[in-house]
Amino acid sequence: MLSIRNLYASVAGNMILKGLNLEVNTGEVHAIMGPNGAGKSTLAAILTGREGYEVTEGEIWYEGSNLLALNPAERARKGIFLSFQYPVEIPGVSMANFLKLAINEQRKSRGLPPMPAAEFLKRMREKAKLVELDASLISRSVNEGFSGGEKKRNEIFQMAMLEPTLAILDETDSGLDIDALRIVAGGVNALKNKDSATIVITHYQRLLDYIIPDFVHVLAGGKIIKSAGKELALELEEKGYEWLVS
Amino acid sequence: MNMMQDSEGFSIRIPAKTQTKEPVYIQARMSGSSRNRIVVEAGSSANIVIRYLSEEEHLNADELNEVLLEDNASLNIVLLQRLNLSTHLKTHTTVSQAADSMVKIHYIALSGENIDNSLQVNLNGKNAEHTAHGLSFTEGTELMGNHVRIVHTAPECRSNQLFKHILSGTSTGNFTGQIIVNKEAQKTTAYQRSSNILLNSKAKMNIQPQLEIYADDVKCSHGATVGQIDSEAVFYLQTRGIDKQDAEKLLLCAFAEETLEGINIENIKSEIIQYVNQKLITS
Numbered sequence: 001m002l003s004i005r006n007l008y009a010s011v012a013g014n015m016i017l018k019g020l021n022l023e024v025n026t027g028e029v030h031a032i033m034g035p036n037g038a039g040k041s042t043l044a045a046i047l048t049g050r051e052g053y054e055v056t057e058g059e060i061w062y063e064g065s066n067l068l069a070l071n072p073a074e075r076a077r078k079g080i081f082l083s084f085q086y087p088v089e090i091p092g093v094s095m096a097n098f099l100k101l102a103i104n105e106q107r108k109s110r111g112l113p114p115m116p117a118a119e120f121l122k123r124m125r126e127k128a129k130l131v132e133l134d135a136s137l138i139s140r141s142v143n144e145g146f147s148g149g150e151k152k153r154n155e156i157f158q159m160a161m162l163e164p165t166l167a168i169l170d171e172t173d174s175g176l177d178i179d180a181l182r183i184v185a186g187g188v189n190a191l192k193n194k195d196s197a198t199i200v201i202t203h204y205q206r207l208l209d210y211i212i213p214d215f216v217h218v219l220a221g222g223k224i225i226k227s228a229g230k231e232l233a234l235e236l237e238e239k240g241y242e243w244l245v246s
Numbered sequence: 247m248n249m250m251q252d253s254e255g256f257s258i259r260i261p262a263k264t265q266t267k268e269p270v271y272i273q274a275r276m277s278g279s280s281r282n283r284i285v286v287e288a289g290s291s292a293n294i295v296i297r298y299l300s301e302e303e304h305l306n307a308d309e310l311n312e313v314l315l316e317d318n319a320s321l322n323i324v325l326l327q328r329l330n331l332s333t334h335l336k337t338h339t340t341v342s343q344a345a346d347s348m349v350k351i352h353y354i355a356l357s358g359e360n361i362d363n364s365l366q367v368n369l370n371g372k373n374a375e376h377t378a379h380g381l382s383f384t385e386g387t388e389l390m391g392n393h394v395r396i397v398h399t400a401p402e403c404r405s406n407q408l409f410k411h412i413l414s415g416t417s418t419g420n421f422t423g424q425i426i427v428n429k430e431a432q433k434t435t436a437y438q439r440s441s442n443i444l445l446n447s448k449a450k451m452n453i454q455p456q457l458e459i460y461a462d463d464v465k466c467s468h469g470a471t472v473g474q475i476d477s478e479a480v481f482y483l484q485t486r487g488i489d490k491q492d493a494e495k496l497l498l499c500a501f502a503e504e505t506l507e508g509i510n511i512e513n514i515k516s517e518i519i520q521y522v523n524q525k526l527i528t529s
Contacts, residue, residue, distance in 0.1 A: 048485050051477070072484035073493075081485070088482040092500025101496070102486035109487070141500075158486065 001026050001197055002067075002166060007058035008222075009046050016042040018222030019058070024166070027194045031208055031233060032201045034219035035241045040201045041085065043219070044170040047199075048082045049075055062166070076102075077109040079165030079196075083155040083172050090142035095154075096124070098142050099161050106162060127160035131187040149180035156187040163191070168199045173207035185210030205237035220245045247292075255280035255309070258294070262287040262316070269293035269511045276300045276333065279308040286319040286347075293511055294323045300330040300358075311339040315347035317371065322350045322510055326518065329358030331386070336362045345371025345400070350508045353380035353409075355390050356521050364393040369403040369431075380409040381505040383525050384417030384449070391420035394438075398431035398461075407438040410505050412498060412525075413449035422454045423468065429460040438468040443475060443501060495526045 002024040009017040016039045024030055034040055045053050047060070049072035060067040067075065090098070104114040115123075128138055131153045143151050152172055159167055169188065173181055188211050192198065200211055208216075208230065216232040217224045218241065226232065226244055236244075247266055248259040256272055264287075274280070274296050286292050298307075315321060329335060335358055341349055355361045367376050382390040396405045411419035425436045442451045455468045475494050483493035502522050509515045 050481055071490070072481060073487055073489045076485050076487035084482065084485075088476075088479050090476075090479050090482070090497065090500070092504055093496055098483070098486070098496075101492070102483075102488055105489070105492075106487040162486065 001063055003061040005059050005061075007046070007060065008056045009042060009053055010056060011042060011045075011053050015056070016222055017046070020219070020223045022217065022224060024197050024199065026165075026197055028215065029192070029198045029200065029211060029213045031213035031216045031230075032199060032219050032224075033203065033205075033216060033233065033236055035245065036203065038219045039222045040203075040219055041170055044082060044168050044201055047075075047168055048072055048080065073105070074109075076162075076164075077106050081159050081162055081164030081167045083152075083159060083167065083169045085171040085174060087143050087146075087151040087155055089144045089146075091144050093142050095138045095140060095142055099124070099158065102158075102162060123161060127157055130160055130190060131156045132183050133157050148175040149177065152176055152180065152184055153187070156184050160187060160191055165196045166199070167191070167196065168201065170201045171203065172200070173202055173204060181207065182210060205233045208233045218244055255282040257283045258292075259285045260287055260290040260292045260319075263289040265290065266292045269295055269514070272296045274298045274307070274309060276302075276305050276307045276329075276335075278306075279310070281310045281312075283312045283314075284321070284323075285314045286316065286321050288316040288344075289318045290316075291320040292322070294321065295511065295514055296323070296325050298325065298327040298329060298335060300333040303330060303332045305330065305333045307333070307335050309335070309337045311337065313339060313341040313349070315341070315343045315349060315374075317344045318346040319344070320348040322508075324352045324354065324509060324511065324514055325363070326514070327353070327355040327358060327361055328521065329361065331357060331359055331388070333358050334360040338364045339366070341365070341367045341376070343367070343369050343371060343374040343376060346373045347371065348375045350377040351379070352506070352509055353378075353382075353392060354518055355380070355382040356525060357383070357388070358390070359388060361388075361390045362393070363391070365395070367394075367396040367405065369396070369398050369405065370400055372400045372402050374400065374403045376403075376405045377508055378405075378407045378409075379505045379508065381502055381522075382409075382411045382419060383522075384411065384413045384415070384419055386415045386417060388415075388417045389420075390418075391422075393420070393422040395424040396426070396436065398425070398427045398434045398436060401430060401432045401434070403431065404435040405437070408505055409440050410502065411442040411451055412445065412502065413442065413451060414445040416446070416448045416450075418449070419451045421452070421470075422456070424456045425458070425466060425468070427459045427461050427464050427466065431461050432463045434461060434464040434466070436464070436466045440470040441501070442472045443498065444472060445475070495523075498526050499523065
């Protein structure tokens, strides 16, 4: 589904990714771990097409398309979703209007008519329940005045509404207490299916107690230096990253 | 309600204890100078919409509005300005408010070569409230200014100013906001905010806040910002499948709509939102 080949990327003239390779197939959960500054968030930025990041070499293919040729909205409409490390507050834009627009733009690109209002409302209720997001938050502006935990739950709520094929969770565990972590992970697990894949970017092993990865990759110095099964996360927790990096 | 309109201007008087349900619509004279007067007598309320429209080229209009609110009167007034791109308009409005009165005034300036709105408010009676909002769009070489001076004379009054400009091209916006709290005006609450978005680096916004506070028990604040569309918010919307242009439009609409809060004439509000949308498609 996703194939990253020999990716080199820079931001503000600094080369951050230096020959990164990654293959993700449907039904899989990949964890990308690594020390701070290794390029984890850069990878998320490149995959979603954030401005200011330049790919200087390599290619990314996603479901048969050259991902780098698509703009961020087109990528989203192809089913790529990013759960932000720092979700953005958007005063004056209500959650409902925002999601209605997003869903209908995505449906339009698939040749579907706008979602009927009743179905949309029903889905909002169901998915809010899934991540235990208070109904009152849904009537507010996007992320405005949400607590840190509510923002992260709102990311997973949006993911549930949009049903992506590839979900990228960028440091979703940062700033979450154990209860919130459990709820967020529960939401992610409930949305997992054989046609979709998840990339979990995290500094700590903690989240991987709840979202069990099929593969764990260590990203350091701009490339993946080790890949293994879920047991690698525990080993990293115990020994840190130094033994791999040096 | 008594209303008359002649070559000099219009005059409206809402007699005491009258709640006018239907809004009053007035077409402003768009050439020469006019003098208008609105009186809302004790215990009455009114909704007034003044439309400024110019079809002809190179009009020049100068308008003086005198607004008087007696005790416990309330007025919701919208000045909707959509002018020919060669029209110059100057409005000067003075509002005097007696005790327990309430005024909400909205300046919506959508087009015109040069629009200059000035507002002077005197809060003369205890517990009076004044809300002044403004939304101005400028493009090309348009110039629009809002100049507000609110004088708190009586105690326990509240005033709130919110003015926003969205500027593109090489257009210019001006905002002068004065709050004056006299010595007797204890327990005053007065807020002022000027938020502005430049869509082009050649557009220019000038802001001059000015607070003069002579009483000691007051709550006052002012804030001013000039910036661009929040690129982080645009990206966030894009990652949900919304195209960049639509995302920017959505954000600008949200930015603009905050100034429409308090307009209680629904069809005018939706008319304005429609104009705002049109504006954003072309800018």
